[in-house]
Amino acid sequence: MRVLKGRVWSFGDDIDTDAIIPARYLNTSDPKELAAHCMEDADCTFVEKAAPGDIIVAGKNFGCGSSREHAPIAIKEAGISCVIAESFARIFYRNAINIGLPILESPEAAAFLKEGQQVEVDLEKGEIHEIISGRRFTAVAFPPFMREIMSKGGLINYVKEKVANQKSGVRSQESEVRSQESE
Amino acid sequence: MGHTISEKILAKAAGKKEVFPGELIIAKIDMALGNDITSPVAINEFRKTGVENVFDKERIALIPDHFTPNKDMQSAEQVRIMRDFAHEQGIVHYYEIGRMGVEHALLPELGLVLPGDVVIGADSHTCTYGALGAFGTGVGSTDLAAVMATGELWFKVPPTIRLIFHGNLPPWVGGKDLILFAIGQLGVDGARYAALEFAGPVISKLNMDARFTISNMAIEAGAKAGLISPDNITLDYVKGRAKRNFTPITGDEDAYVFQEYNWDVENLEPQVALPFSPANAQPVSSAAGTPVDQVVIGSCTNGRIEDLRQAAALLKGRKVHPRVRLIVIPATQAIYLQALREGLLEIFTEAEAAVSTPTCGPCLGGHMGILAEGEVAVATTNRNFVGRMGHPKSRVYLAGPAVAAASAVVGAIAHPEELGEVK
Ligand code: SF4
Numbered sequence: 001m002r003v004l005k006g007r008v009w010s011f012g013d014d015i016d017t018d019a020i021i022p023a024r025y026l027n028t029s030d031p032k033e034l035a036a037h038c039m040e041d042a043d044c045t046f047v048e049k050a051a052p053g054d055i056i057v058a059g060k061n062f063g064c065g066s067s068r069e070h071a072p073i074a075i076k077e078a079g080i081s082c083v084i085a086e087s088f089a090r091i092f093y094r095n096a097i098n099i100g101l102p103i104l105e106s107p108e109a110a111a112f113l114k115e116g117q118q119v120e121v122d123l124e125k126g127e128i129h130e131i132i133s134g135r136r137f138t139a140v141a142f143p144p145f146m147r148e149i150m151s152k153g154g155l156i157n158y159v160k161e162k163v164a165n166q167k168s169g170v171r172s173q174e175s176e177v178r179s180q181e182s183e
Numbered sequence: 184m185g186h187t188i189s190e191k192i193l194a195k196a197a198g199k200k201e202v203f204p205g206e207l208i209i210a211k212i213d214m215a216l217g218n219d220i221t222s223p224v225a226i227n228e229f230r231k232t233g234v235e236n237v238f239d240k241e242r243i244a245l246i247p248d249h250f251t252p253n254k255d256m257q258s259a260e261q262v263r264i265m266r267d268f269a270h271e272q273g274i275v276h277y278y279e280i281g282r283m284g285v286e287h288a289l290l291p292e293l294g295l296v297l298p299g300d301v302v303i304g305a306d307s308h309t310c311t312y313g314a315l316g317a318f319g320t321g322v323g324s325t326d327l328a329a330v331m332a333t334g335e336l337w338f339k340v341p342p343t344i345r346l347i348f349h350g351n352l353p354p355w356v357g358g359k360d361l362i363l364f365a366i367g368q369l370g371v372d373g374a375r376y377a378a379l380e381f382a383g384p385v386i387s388k389l390n391m392d393a394r395f396t397i398s399n400m401a402i403e404a405g406a407k408a409g410l411i412s413p414d415n416i417t418l419d420y421v422k423g424r425a426k427r428n429f430t431p432i433t434g435d436e437d438a439y440v441f442q443e444y445n446w447d448v449e450n451l452e453p454q455v456a457l458p459f460s461p462a463n464a465q466p467v468s469s470a471a472g473t474p475v476d477q478v479v480i481g482s483c484t485n486g487r488i489e490d491l492r493q494a495a496a497l498l499k500g501r502k503v504h505p506r507v508r509l510i511v512i513p514a515t516q517a518i519y520l521q522a523l524r525e526g527l528l529e530i531f532t533e534a535e536a537a538v539s540t541p542t543c544g545p546c547l548g549g550h551m552g553i554l555a556e557g558e559v560a561v562a563t564t565n566r567n568f569v570g571r572m573g574h575p576k577s578r579v580y581l582a583g584p585a586v587a588a589a590s591a592v593v594g595a596i597a598h599p600e601e602l603g604e605v606k
Pocket residue numbers: 248249285286287306308482483484542543546547564565
């Protein structure tokens with residue numbers, strides 16, 4: 001998997017989905033239009049400042065509030081390469097995995113990283129590396145089932161493959177999950 | 184060791200004898216929901232799966248409620264995508280303007296979500312159905328697409344946090360006050376990844392409308408679901424509505440509960456949640472006197488008939504303060520009609536409130552009452568984040584219908600008792 005590299009943009013705790021993409025822009029589902037308002041109610045100059053590949057770092061409960069998938073879509077389409085947070089709200093976490101926006105949960109990195117720092121992220125290893133200080137952090141590992149969804153490029157590809165397999169009589173999703181539960 | 188309601192419902196839906204918190208399962212879905220914001224994205228994703236027909240055209244509900252009646256051309260396009268898809272797929276539960284309502288009020292009312300169900304919705308307040316003893320949980324559009332294609336979805340079984348309410352409710356204190364108080368205690372992520380269970384003598388006496396209000400806001404504490412054990416009040420409500428067979432499921436006495444809170448509500452004041460978090464719950468007295476520009480009574484939290492009755496009891500024979508706009512939005516057509524028949528709409532109109540057809544509207548800052556810079560609102564909705572009802576510098580105070588109605592009359596945040604005797 002890729003190694004990501006970008007500048008850190010810092011946000012606080014409990015950044016909600018209305019701050020990530022205000023509901024007033026949800027009369028469209030066009031990713032480009034959504035991206036133009038990314039993080040607007042948390043920092044109205046964010047879109048102008050952020051460069052492709054940059055990284056959002058936040059405190060606890062990032063993405064709380066509504067279930068709108070428009071939130072991770074706006075972040076992804078705005079060119080943000082990944083989000084590192086102390087913790088994520090549940091629906092945002094699902095949505096990010098499902099649409100293929102890389103997210104990493106690391107309380108230590110979230111506490112250490114400051115706005116403007118340059119960070120490298122190895123998604124495969126879950127490793128976060130701050131370049132100037134040389135500090136390294138390891139994110140909480142994803143359960144194997146979620147890793148599989150991500151490695152397939154999101155839930156839809158996963159379903160697509162499953163449906164195709166079912167037609168040809170390959171083992172079902174359920175037995176796959178069972179075999180991975182032990183971890 | 185027994186299991187909680189959530190665990191038992193999920194075990195049944197996964198075809199297993201039992202499941203444990205933390206376990207990843209695939210569960211069969213009894214009902215899947217999308218709205219005019221989330222369905223277009225889901226439909227687009229559904230197309231990519233290569234599946235031609237939805238798994239069951241009776242188990243999908245598509246409700247255009249957020250920007251409807253459509254506020255502009257773009258939102259009209261979004262609803263058109265839904266409508267075309269519903270017709271193409273023969274989806275039974277698509278409800279057009281004039282028949283629709285705010286989704287989380289409409290689905291229970293129509294008997295589409297039932298005790299013991301697993302319900303997913305591409306809307307975070309899908310947890311509302313916990314009031315029926317269903318495992319309802321909000322997901323994203325891609326999850327909805329996967330369910331439309333396969334009828335099942337993966338879940339991590341949540342641990343249960345039980346909230347037990349004791350004592351007798353003081354006058355003017357209701358479901359909204361209980362849940363605001365609870366969120367204030369737990370914080371916005373106090374129940375993250377967990378299922379809340381509301382229990383105790385106070386809950387067992389509440390009517391269904393109050394229970395829906397409570398379960399509705401479980402997500403505001405980060406919870407995945409917010410269940411109330413089904414009892415006679417639940418079954419009375421469901422009777423005559425249920426569109427399918429169902430099996431109510433209750434928890435085991437010896438179930439393992441991750442955390443338990445016990446609260447005495449004997450002296451609880453009506454609550455308001457200060458901007459900008461539902462967890463900023465305070466007794467109404469602490470915010471009393473704050474001038475307000477707009478009051479909204481409606482939404483999937485408090486747009487039901489009991490809410491309107493409570494507001495009407497306070498507004499009867501009174502006028503909305505000259506500086507205040509009061510907007511009342513019955514959550515469904517049936518509630519609208521009921522309010523009409525009971526004379527409530529007349530009371531609102533005579534009090535100089537605006538009454539709207541069912542819509543989410545101002546709740547999410549969509550339309551029908553957007554706030555200007557610096558304006559203050561009291562709303563019976565469920566979120567008061569920055570910019571939620573309009574300008575990022577506007578401020579929303581969350582409250583129950585009684586505090587909202589009283590504040591509309593006084594022109595400032597007020598305890599209902601300030602109005603004196605109810606006429
Ligand atoms: S009323 Fe508000 S919270 Fe409820 S579904 Fe509509 S927008 Fe969401």
